Amino acid sequence: MPVFFEKKQLVTPGELLAEGDYLPGENTYNQENKIFASRIGLADTENKKVNVVALRAFYLPKPGDIVIGTIVEVGFNGWTVDIKSPYTALLRASDVLSRPFKPQTDELSQVLNAGELIVAKVASYDRAHDPQLTVSEPGLGKITRGQIMRVTPTKIPRVIGKKGSMISMIKQVTGCQIILGVNGVVLVTGKNLEDEELAMTAIQKIEAESHTSGLTDRITQLLKDEKAKQEEKKIE
């Protein structure tokens, strides 16, 4: 039962990964008992499953995902939200207003206007309908401070790290609040601009080097060095 790649090998779409008694995992497909890669990424096996961790993919919503989106349009009874996925999402007015919605008197653009950012949860999504969002849980809602950056969605797990170790370290050293949208949009809120930029630089570095080894050490080093520089500047 052959496997045709080495662990964490960089594979391209159409590359033959395995033949025989294997199951197609993430970013792979099977045809006539053979498993092929469907995206560029790093190939790996998990028991009998062949997976490819994609280095480049777009975000497809799943119910329960926490995402960060931009209001695109104020509609009749809700808002259209860009969550950086092939489908625009909908946020109903009734979800945001804690009371029944009155179209004649409620001015939706005053609650949320085009161009504003929100943190929301994907309430529902299926093949036939655009994703529906909800903000009616604690921690969700309009974003008023901080900076936004984008990360390829497939790299978000690497930014989080094992049991959240990587993201916790960044938060601790920079003192920033960081919300990682599953859709690859990240919100960084710090006490000052330098802290925010340091956090963003660290995250960018993780995205660029996610498929290499020794990354955790290099990030730790980067944060340590930059923080030290900041302290020096303060003394001067």
Next chain:
Amino acid sequence: MSTLLTRVRQKQIGQMIDAGKRLDGRTLTDYREFTIEEGLIERAEGSARIRLGKTDVLVGVKIETGEPFPDTPNDGVLTVNAELVPLASASFEPGPPDENSIELARIVDRGIRESKAVSSDKLVIESGKKVFVVFVDVYVLNHDGNLIDASALAAVAALTNAKMPNYEIEDGEVKTKTGYSPLPMKSHPITVTIAKINDKLVVDPQIEEEQVLDARISMAVNDEGNICAIQKGCAGSFTPQQIIEASKIAQEKAAEIRKKLDW
């Protein structure tokens, strides 16, 4: 759109083809019955109408005079246009030629041009100044599948009965003489379109078959049995082996049609 096939029908077509048969009783390599009527539009210099099953295509040939292209001063001009007239199908909309009518025109053009069907060197009235310009207009009247083969056959038939006015040069001026001469033809290319359905090759797809096909391939064959144009179409694929098989089928069918039409 009323032209969408139900899943039940799609399945039925697939099952029959797996068993080597088609909805209308043909084998996988049979053409539908066809008839060609020539010279029915007197105002046109040449015309022909084909009925291939229920597919109905009328081709008119207009011959005018004009300037040759600067890089071919001793050749006449041939141009092919196709109209998917709205009355031919619920899916055709009025408007400028879309990609389907442009592709159809260019496939028909390629077969005629590459086989040198029309002797363009005999279309010169005055070298570099005045030549015959042959307009071939394909008019699809009813779409029941395989517009390519129907249009290509009708186009060649229209060209064979086309007549051009006689000209002569008198005192440096071009003047018309009485009478007409037949358009000089050197070859009669025949285009055969083969569809791939459930991995089987099916000749002359009828409209419902076109809606379930994976891909199609059209090959134009000249009098000598050589291939002068090929176009693979639609969003599927063929293996190289299937293409070679298709080319054999195309040659066979072209020879049959050539015999039937006495071309």
Next chain:
Amino acid sequence: MSEKPEKLIDKKGIRLDGRKADELRPLKIEVGVLPNADGSAYIEHGKNKILVGVFGPREMHPKHLSQSDRMVIRCRYHMAPFSVQERKSPAPSRREVELSKVIRESLEPSVFVDLYPRSGIDVFIEVLQADGGTRCASITAASLAIADAGIPLRDLVVACAAGKIDDTVVLDLYDAEDKLGVADVPVAYMPNLNAVTLLQMDGVLTPKEFENAMNMAIDGCKKIYPIQKEALRAKYMAAREELKEEVEE
């Protein structure tokens, strides 16, 4: 107007540009070159210079063009006015319309269109300089741009043409050979699936010559495929190389 050369291939089997019958023109491909596109690629194949940008998957505009059960692929093949010897009008020609269609049909078999209903992708091909075989080079680059956009594919699509000049079947015709030669056979191919997704031919070939030309074009595709894959890999390996340098210093 330059004179027509007497022979396109000499007795020793050398063509006017110095190549042998089965030799490809030089090829250079780069992936991820347009910052605003979701995916992009640039190819130089002989004197051809072609840039491809892909947007999507995204919602289709106008909405009525979308399909409820699958993704729609739109493709626009366009030549810049300065790309050819005699300035070409920027308006789409009939040739460009046909090529846009056949190129789309060559790429579509590689895309899992059923996975993303109601969405669409736009493939924009701009030919900046043309010297024969632009549709093939466009397909090779477009497939990379689609992969670069993170769209799942069954395989990359690679394309190459073969044809006949004088009495010889040759690989990868450039413009002069296409115009003055006997036949041209462009082929697009998915190597891992042995699937031909584009096949055209103009000229006159015996059935045997056609078979030889098609097989030669497929061999050409197989030669280009590793270069195509490498261009895709190179974009993602760049970080790795930078890293190696850092560590060595």
